[in-house]
Amino acid sequence: MNYNFKFGALWRYQDEIVQGLLLTLQLSAVTMVCGLVIGLGVALAAGSPRRMLSAPARVYVETIRNTPLLVQLFIVYFGLPSIGIKLDALTAALIALSVNMGAYSAEILRAGFESVRRSQVEAARSLGLTAGQAFRHVVLFQAMKAIYPALASQFVLMMLATSVVSSIGVAELFHQASFIDSRTYRSFEAYALITLSYLALTLVFRSLFSGVYWAVFVRRPRR
Amino acid sequence: MPLVEMRDVRKSFGSVEVLKGVSLSLEKGEIVAVIGRSGSGKSTLLRCINALETVQSGKIVVDGIDVTAPGADLNLLRQRAGMVFQSYNLFPHLSVERNVTLALKLVRRMDQAAARRVAEQVVTKVGLADKLQAYPDELSGGQQQRVAIARSLAMQPALMLFDEITSALDPELVGEVLRVLEEVAREGMTMMLVTHEMNFAKNVADRVIFMHEGRVHEDGPARETLAAPRTTELGAFLSAVLH
Amino acid sequence: MIREFSPADVVYLIAAARWTVLLALTAMVGGGLLGLLVAVLRIIPLRPVNWLAIGYVNLIQGTPLLGQLFVFFFGLPLFGLSVEAWTAAALSLSIYASAFFGEIWRGSLQSVSPRQWEAGAALGLTYPQRLFYVILPQAVRISVPPTVGFLVQLVKNTSLTALIGFVELTRASQIITGATFAPLPVYLTAAVIYFAICFSLSQLSRRLERGLHAAR
Numbered sequence: 196m197n198y199n200f201k202f203g204a205l206w207r208y209q210d211e212i213v214q215g216l217l218l219t220l221q222l223s224a225v226t227m228v229c230g231l232v233i234g235l236g237v238a239l240a241a242g243s244p245r246r247m248l249s250a251p252a253r254v255y256v257e258t259i260r261n262t263p264l265l266v267q268l269f270i271v272y273f274g275l276p277s278i279g280i281k282l283d284a285l286t287a288a289l290i291a292l293s294v295n296m297g298a299y300s301a302e303i304l305r306a307g308f309e310s311v312r313r314s315q316v317e318a319a320r321s322l323g324l325t326a327g328q329a330f331r332h333v334v335l336f337q338a339m340k341a342i343y344p345a346l347a348s349q350f351v352l353m354m355l356a357t358s359v360v361s362s363i364g365v366a367e368l369f370h371q372a373s374f375i376d377s378r379t380y381r382s383f384e385a386y387a388l389i390t391l392s393y394l395a396l397t398l399v400f401r402s403l404f405s406g407v408y409w410a411v412f413v414r415r416p417r418r
Numbered sequence: 419m420p421l422v423e424m425r426d427v428r429k430s431f432g433s434v435e436v437l438k439g440v441s442l443s444l445e446k447g448e449i450v451a452v453i454g455r456s457g458s459g460k461s462t463l464l465r466c467i468n469a470l471e472t473v474q475s476g477k478i479v480v481d482g483i484d485v486t487a488p489g490a491d492l493n494l495l496r497q498r499a500g501m502v503f504q505s506y507n508l509f510p511h512l513s514v515e516r517n518v519t520l521a522l523k524l525v526r527r528m529d530q531a532a533a534r535r536v537a538e539q540v541v542t543k544v545g546l547a548d549k550l551q552a553y554p555d556e557l558s559g560g561q562q563q564r565v566a567i568a569r570s571l572a573m574q575p576a577l578m579l580f581d582e583i584t585s586a587l588d589p590e591l592v593g594e595v596l597r598v599l600e601e602v603a604r605e606g607m608t609m610m611l612v613t614h615e616m617n618f619a620k621n622v623a624d625r626v627i628f629m630h631e632g633r634v635h636e637d638g639p640a641r642e643t644l645a646a647p648r649t650t651e652l653g654a655f656l657s658a659v660l661h
Numbered sequence: 662m663i664r665e666f667s668p669a670d671v672v673y674l675i676a677a678a679r680w681t682v683l684l685a686l687t688a689m690v691g692g693g694l695l696g697l698l699v700a701v702l703r704i705i706p707l708r709p710v711n712w713l714a715i716g717y718v719n720l721i722q723g724t725p726l727l728g729q730l731f732v733f734f735f736g737l738p739l740f741g742l743s744v745e746a747w748t749a750a751a752l753s754l755s756i757y758a759s760a761f762f763g764e765i766w767r768g769s770l771q772s773v774s775p776r777q778w779e780a781g782a783a784l785g786l787t788y789p790q791r792l793f794y795v796i797l798p799q800a801v802r803i804s805v806p807p808t809v810g811f812l813v814q815l816v817k818n819t820s821l822t823a824l825i826g827f828v829e830l831t832r833a834s835q836i837i838t839g840a841t842f843a844p845l846p847v848y849l850t851a852a853v854i855y856f857a858i859c860f861s862l863s864q865l866s867r868r869l870e871r872g873l874h875a876a877r
Contacts, residue, residue: 198739257860257863258856260813260859260863261813261817261855261856261859261860261863262817262852262855262856262859263817263818263820263821263831263855264817265820265821265823265824265831266820266831266834266848266851266852266855267852269831269834269835269844269848270844270845270848270849270852273838273844273845273848274844274845274848274849275845276844277843277844277845278845314503314505314507315507315509317470317503317507318501318503318507318508318509318566319509319521320470320492320496321468321470321496321499321500321501321570322496322497322500322520322521322525322569322570322573323493323494323496323497323521323525323573324493324520324521324524324525325493328524328525332520332524333509333520336511337509337510337511340511351723355723355724355725355726356725358725358727358728359727359821359824361727362824369725369727369728372728372731382731382735383732383735383736383739386728386731386732386735387732387736389728390724390725390728390729390731390732391724393723393724393725393728394719394720394723394724397719397722397723397724398719398723415513415553416513417513417551
């Protein structure tokens with residue numbers, strides 16, 4: 196092999212990389228918030244005894260979880276305009292990502308609340324707590340503890356998956372690789388560098404999340 | 419007026435009728451042991467009194483509160499009737515102290531300092547004053563169950579219900595929990611216990627109720643009833659558990 | 662020339678889906694073999710080797726598959742290897758799968774209680790006997806549902822290879838869209854085909870998991 200790796204040539208593009216990085220972070224944050232809101236609504240609907248609510252919720256979760264994000268993205272961005280819904284690339288990306296994240300968080304939330312045993316609610320109720328108090332002071336914390344790790348790893352998976360929106364031209368981090376490639380013709384170096392910057396993001400978020408987990412759920416306040 | 423009054427209570431789970439018309443009454447200060455085979459309906463009986471189960475028909479009145487009436491104040495009922503469970507059901511995310519003070523603050527509207535004083539007092543009573551700041555998973559099963567009793571005592575209920583509270587414990591830990599129960603009994607608390615501890619039933623309870631196939635099969639003074647069962651079913655049950 | 666989206670296009674899409682399936686199967690086999698190695702390297706009592714395996718898993722699970730695809734697509738030719746999209750796709754999906762399989766199987770192995778090792782030893786079984794007759798049968802049963810579950814991810818992720826130009830279901834959809842200008846029916850058809858494959862696998866995984874709990 197007599198190829199000379201030249202990563203040095205890429206440093207000129209650090210501004211583009213930083214901008215892409217910021218957009219990736221924004222995409223991830225907005226997707227997380229919207230996905231959680233959708234997920235909470237869907238989880239509540241799916242658990243409802245009324246089929247009018249639970250059936251569509253289940254169909255939504257199954258449909259999203261059993262089709263590729265990329266195809267979902269193409270349907271939103273390329274497909275919807277033919278029925279008169281024209282979206283710019285960023286909006287289409289946010290919608291596709293949030294709808295996708297919604298289905299996964301619905302499953303995580305449902306499983307988390309189911310993991311809190313019924314006996315905990317009974318114990319709280321038998322002490323005279325109202326249903327609302329039992330939920331807030333007994334169920335919620337335990338459910339959050341069960342939900343948090345799954346949600347944290349789902350966040351990382353989603354953050355990595357935002358890279359696919361580069362395919363419709365959203366100038367997030369991954370998109371910068373093709374930009375740098377087109378300027379330098381250093382394809383391998385460009386993609387390797389960008390791919391590794393995601394690793395840095397992943398590691399930062401993982402340690403952040405486990406720090407928060409420790410502080411909130413493991414550390415025990417003693418007076 | 420009796421503290422607990424049940425009239426012809428029926429309870430089914432799906433197609434299985436677990437309580438087939440149970441009537442009984444409990445006076446203030448009485449200590450009643452409920453015994454019977456598993457599946458005889460004894461735990462369900464207890465859970466109906468605390469409205470953890472809703473009954474299909476019949477009437478239950480506890481401390482003047484009609485449990486079975488629509489719109490009954492169940493939160494008030496549950497303040498009057500404390501309950502301790504087989505699986506302790508301590509709140510794993512709260513320290514011993516906060517397990518006890520949670521309901522005092524939320525239900526009794528006590529301030530932090532007053533709730534804390536009550537917690538110290540009841541936890542000391544069950545012999546765990548040094549464990550106030552411990553968390554449930556740092557305690558043995560027996561200690562957890564004593565905390566659960568303290569948590570219920572703290573609410574100063576008129577009646578306490580105990581649902582097989584020693585059944586999940588290792589044999590060597592049963593004694594410490596029973597001693598706490600005896601202590602509570604000595605102070606005049608009205609108690610209803612579902613139990614497999616026949617010696618405890620004989621020595622501490624005033625009265626024994628034998629449940630059989632969803633009905634009260636025998637009901638009488640503890641010592642006499644256990645020493646000389648009137649029905650063959652109770653006789654058979656006693657010889658099965660004692661041998 | 663623009664033409665209508667016709668039943669012939671649906672047939673074309675279904676035919677293209679065989680490449681999706683073939684790619685997923687290749688990655689399953691390749692990733693399975695590599696994943697076995699990863700699982701073994703993760704659990705053998707040799708610290709540096711463990712760290713190496715952990716580093717590998719973190720690298721693969723910490724970067725986007727899309728990035729891995731492009732790195733292989735542009736990197737392989739530098740080593741004088743084929744520039745075909747298929748090679749890059751099959752290789753990077755296998756590597757991607759190996760990290761996940763490795764973790765799933767390690768988890769399954771470690772979820773068998775250590776007391777089972779002791780029980781085997783107490784009966785006088787040798788180490789390999791304990792492994793093959795006591796531990797592995799239990800671990801395999803535990804690992805089957807999540808393994809099948811991951812295959813769903815794998816099938817869905819084959820769609821990313823469209824972006825390096827490998828003609829599977831998603832790339833075929835892009836091609837037909839170019840000819841018909843009917844993106845909505847085309848991508849919806851593709852979604853239905855993906856759904857048919859993935860939903861069957863999801864249901865299979867769920868049924869296996871229920872069977873596992875029922876058998877206990």
